[in-house]
Amino acid sequence: xxxxxxxxxxxxxxxxxxxxxxxxVAEFRHQLDAGLWAAVPLAHADGHREAVMVRSFTEIPRDAxxxxxxxxxxxG
Amino acid sequence: xxxxxxxxxxVALALVFDLIAPRVKxxxxxxxxxxxxxxxxxxxxxxxxxxxxxxxxLLRSCVGEEEWAMYRELGFIRVWGTHTxxxxxxxxxxxxxxxxxxxxxxxxxxxxxxGEYCVEFPDxxxxxxxxRLPDSDDVLAKWMALTGDERRLIATAxxxxxxxxxxxxxxxRDLWRLSRWEQARMRDIASALDAHPQ
Numbered sequence: 001x002x003x004x005x006x007x008x009x010x011x012x013x014x015x016x017x018x019x020x021x022x023x024x025v026a027e028f029r030h031q032l033d034a035g036l037w038a039a040v041p042l043a044h045a046d047g048h049r050e051a052v053m054v055r056s057f058t059e060i061p062r063d064a065x066x067x068x069x070x071x072x073x074x075x076g
Numbered sequence: 077x078x079x080x081x082x083x084x085x086x087v088a089l090a091l092v093f094d095l096i097a098p099r100v101k102x103x104x105x106x107x108x109x110x111x112x113x114x115x116x117x118x119x120x121x122x123x124x125x126x127x128x129x130x131x132x133x134l135l136r137s138c139v140g141e142e143e144w145a146m147y148r149e150l151g152f153i154r155v156w157g158t159h160t161x162x163x164x165x166x167x168x169x170x171x172x173x174x175x176x177x178x179x180x181x182x183x184x185x186x187x188x189x190x191g192e193y194c195v196e197f198p199d200x201x202x203x204x205x206x207x208r209l210p211d212s213d214d215v216l217a218k219w220m221a222l223t224g225d226e227r228r229l230i231a232t233a234x235x236x237x238x239x240x241x242x243x244x245x246x247x248x249r250d251l252w253r254l255s256r257w258e259q260a261r262m263r264d265i266a267s268a269l270d271a272h273p274q
Contacts, residue, residue, distance in 0.1 A: 001131070001134075001197075001209055001210075001213040001216070001217065002199060002203050002209075003127075003199050003202070003203055003204060003206045003207055003208050003209055003210070004123055004124065004127050004203055004204030004205075004206055004210075005123075005127050005130070005203065005204070006126070006127040006128070006129070006130030006131040006134065006210050006212075006213060007130050007131065007133075007134045007213075035200075037221070039220040039221070039224050041137075041138040041220065043140075047140060047141075048140065049138065049139055049140040049143070049223075050223040050224065051138070051219070051220035051221075051223045051224035052224050053220070053221070053224035053225040053228070068134075068138075068216075068220065070197055070209070070213070070216075070217045070220070071197040071198055071199045071200075071209070071217070072197070073195050073196070073197055073217075073221055073228075073229055073232045073233070074195070074196050074197070074198060074232065075194060075195060075196075075232060075233055075234040076178065076194035076195050076196040076233070076234060
């Protein structure tokens with residue numbers, strides 16, 4: 001998510017392919033190092049939706065379709 | 077006589093120069109300032125609108141159908157808190173998420189307003205000159221942070237009494253609108269089930 005832009009795709013790939021996974025891991029670390037939070041939106045079988053906040057690449061469910069990075073929260 | 081007049085004229089000229097010199101200097105500086113080229117960001121009036129449209133699509137793809145309909149029709153999303161009451165077994169509190177306003181906590185059983193959690197998601201890199209996310213991105217960020225890690229978000233936010241930034245009367249009215257909206261929605265679902273029993 002970016003001000004003035006909305007959603008921006010920063011990396012795409014298949015985690016089953018080693019070269020793709022390495023690239024995705026590097027981009028994931030880069031975004032977190034830049035101070036962003038990462039979340040994976042989930043849809044359960046009963047229709048319930050929620051997000052999972054992830055702090056490392058290994059916490060991302062292997063079947064996740066996407067990870068959304070957004071600015072870190074700050075007290076307003 | 078001529079000498080005296082000349083001296084007087086020189087003195088008068090010096091006095092006049094002292095008087096008008098600052099004014100001339102100021103006018104010259106203003107003239108230069110007007111001619112100076114100041115680089116301004118190129119403003120695109122459609123950019124914010126396009127960003128919001130993109131953000132709405134992302135929000136729609138993440139939250140449930142009910143939450144999306146709630147946001148589209150009422151302008152906010154309700155998120156249930158994770159703490160349940162030992163006595164009733166029900167949810168102790170819930171939140172209303174508004175775009176670029178504090179998250180409002182309330183007791184769903186009574187409708188009592190509990191507090192405002194002031195939180196922002198500023199992008200310090202300020203792409204396009206602004207640190208503010210589009211409205212729907214702000215709502216989605218709050219939704220993800222609340223459903224994903226309620227405790228961390230609440231710990232980050234500044235807690236204030238109800239009504240500090242969001243008018244308590246407006247929130248109370250929104251809760252009433254939400255209950256009416258849910259009743260209508262339940263009636264629609266019941267009608268659909270009656271019409272097409274499975």
